[in-house]
Amino acid sequence: MGQNDEITRRFWADNARFADILNVGIFHGKQIIKGSQLHSKDTYAGGLFGKLKKKVQIYGYRDVFKTADFGVNFALIGIENQQEIHYAMPLKVWKYDFLGYEEQLRKIKKMHRRKQDLSGAEYLSGFSRRDKLKPTLTIVLYYGKEPWDGPMCLADMLDWKAIPKEIQNKVVDYPIYVLDVQRFSGTEELCTDARLVFGFLQRHESQNILEQYVRDNQEGFTELEEDAYDMISILTNSQDLMPDKQEYMNERGEVNMCKALEDMKASxxxxxxxxxxxxxxxxxxxxxxxxxxxxxxxxxxxxxxxxLTQEEAAEFVKK
Known part of the structure; x- marks a missing residue:
């Protein structure tokens, strides 16, 4: 819950960027979601489980969570930011998604209790045969230097040794979607400034290659949104090296990163x-x-x- 987390959340809270990364990273370039369809949702997910006097609270906070409206229906979509590999990521995503479905179920049960419109098996379930839950999707954005070698589904976390295939085939799996940013091949397909952020991150280890990339995209880097500048700063671990961005801001709050990099190199x-x-x-x-x-x-x-002055020379002699 530090500054880095807040910066990545703020960046992806933007609806256009959120839609952009989903369309390119999940839907392979198809424009399935528009920014205008997205609406921010409370990132808290939690619930009380167990008997009346022995209830246990399970909760968590998603990084970014939105509803995507499709006419008469909508889906729930979340982004989880990871700067380190998480070797239990399928369970982390599963927990958030489960809590989201549980919240929907609680609301439906509450509605029926108020209406008193259920009977029989539907009454016992608190959920009628006509009720439906809204689908939930989560994408994990991994920014780390090392390639993601964590599990991509629940099955990758299970010990299958000596377990018969017949049982393996019946165990419910839970796949997750992980976008390994530093090795993402679809960066140039992105339509927002996420393209510049990803492109910078993928090249920052090589000064010559990075400088050429910045020159090739000079227009975008000359008028870079402040939160994009912050993303580059924290994801390249150069926040202590970056010059004060206020010195490079125009009246619209955009940062001239080209000039900032030139001054950083000179310094x-x-x-x-x-x-x-x-x-x-x-x-x-x-x-x-x-x-x-x-x-x-x-x-x-x-x-x-x-x-040197006498005082300056004396400092070296003391050493």
């Missing part, structure tokens, strides 16, 4: 030169000491050679 080069200079001074001081040269003479030599 890194300057820092590298400074560290190299300091290291050479330290080596010189150690060499002069090995020659048993007096401290005041060492001070004078490094002052003259590196154009």
């Amino acid at each position: 890194a080069m300057q820092k590298g030169k400074q560290e190299e200079r300091e290291q050479s001074i330290i080596i010189l001081v150690e060499s002069l000491r090995e020659l048993d040269i007096l401290e005041e003479d060492i001070l004078r030599k490094i002052e003259e050679k590196y154009q």
Whole structure:
């Protein structure tokens, strides 16, 4: 529940991006969902289970959860963000989906109790033969450096050793949808600035390749939405290196990442030169000491050679 989680949630809360990643990542480029069909839903999922005096609360918070309206019906769709591999992900997704279905069931039962319109088996179920639950879908976005090697379904988590095939075939499975962002091949099909975020993340390990990508997409990176800039910053673990984004914002709140990267590169080069200079001074001081040269003479030599003040030179001699 830290800053990184909040940034990824805020980014995907945008309906256009949410629809974009579903259409490309799940539906293989088919425009199944439009941003205008999406509506934010409470991310809390929970319920009380057990007998009256021994109830147990099971709950959790989804990262992003929305309804997708299709005329007279709708589906429930969630996004879970993962920066690390989660080796129990099918159960985590299953819990959220189950709690969502359970919430729907509770509401339907409550409606029937108020109407008192059920009898027989329907009354015992609290659910009539005409009642239906809304379908739920969850997509996992994994941003990690290492390829996802976690389970892709519940069956991957089960110990099948010595279990007869006949039993295996009858056990209910629960597949999940994991999009491995750093290795996602559909990045260029994305229509929103998620394309720039994914493209940056996939190339940030190679400075030359990244710089070329930014140049090729200069227009987008020159006017990058603030939350997209934040996503790039936290997903590349460079939030401490990124310059203050306020310095690169225009009046619309867009960030000029091209200029920010140029300044970051210049700053890194300057820092590298400074560290190299300091290291050479330290080596010189150690060499002069090995020659048993007096401290005041060492001070004078490094002052003259590196154009230091007496105070600056004294700092190196102290080391």
